[in-house]
Amino acid sequence: MNAASVELGLPTFSDSLISFNSANNLFRSAYVTRLNHYVLGPKGSNISQAANGWSTKNGLTEKENIIFCETPEEAVTRSESEYKHGEVNLAWTCAVYFREHELFFSNHDHSLFFDQYKMKLDNMQLACKPEKKISLEVATAIASHPSPSVLLRKAGTHISIIDASSNSDAARLCAEGNVDACITTESARKIHGLKTVHEFGSPEMLFFASLPPSSSEYLRGLSYEFR
Structure with missing residues (x-):
């Protein structure tokens, strides 16, 4: 120096x-x-x-x-x-x-x-609890880490994005009933017993x-x- x-x-x-x-x-x-x-x-x-x-x-x-x-x-x-x-x-x-x-x-x-x-x-996806029915045309709270939350930009004004610290944290928030759905990984979906609503895919x-x-x-x- x-x-x-x-x-x-x-x-x-x-x-x-x-x-x-x-x-x-x-x-x-x-x-x-x-x-x-x-x-x-x-x-x-x-x-x-x-x-x-x-x-x-x-x-x-x-x-x-x-x-x-x-x-x-x-x-x-x-x-x-x-x-x-x-x-x-x-x-x-x-x-x-x-x-x-x-x-x-x-x-x-x-x-x-x-x-x-x-x-x-790991197959990024929109997921929710098994008993839940998701419609993006009504008020819906979705947990997501800030980075992939841009995937929801075109989903409509009814969407409320709740910040999560990670994709797996988003799944935890969803499983605990704090939000209607989440953007998460396939592994986290399985861990928390959620169901897939939409698959965004697995880009490199x-x-x-x-x-x-x-x-x-x-x-x-x-x-x-x-x-």
Whole structure:
């Protein structure tokens, strides 16, 4: 950091973060005992499935530990604050998260795009309780995370969108009777015993694994040691 930056109190992006290619073999070593994945919950979210898919692709499921968070911001913060020596923490975000830019510029010392994983979304759909009949031509309260809520823009003025913290949280709100319907995933629909009203589909989506400074420093230390 140069003198002007110190005087102004402005941050600088770190240029010492380790890359995935450098860390990949270290993940499999005995020096990394656990990979903690901080993901948006509750169970059934696309992000949690992406984290598991990444572990499977890289042969790391035996070290995988999924930790559910209420927001992507919480996932990024906890991935740093809950660091333990010998473990590596990863926080997961999504390319279409509507605050992704804020996360990036607010966490300049994190490797927010450390690695990526592409997968088809888990059948995004409009769902409701089995006994419910849904008509979008009358007043209807629908729970949705802000990102996919735009799918309802053309549904009419009778729709009232209730913010949910995730697709799986939307299913929970619906199952508890707080709303008439929800935008959710197939997995969350099954977990909460809902029925499908409309299928939006399963487009490809990109997810990002973020590496916090403490985990990056630990991996960099290992890479220097074994050169």
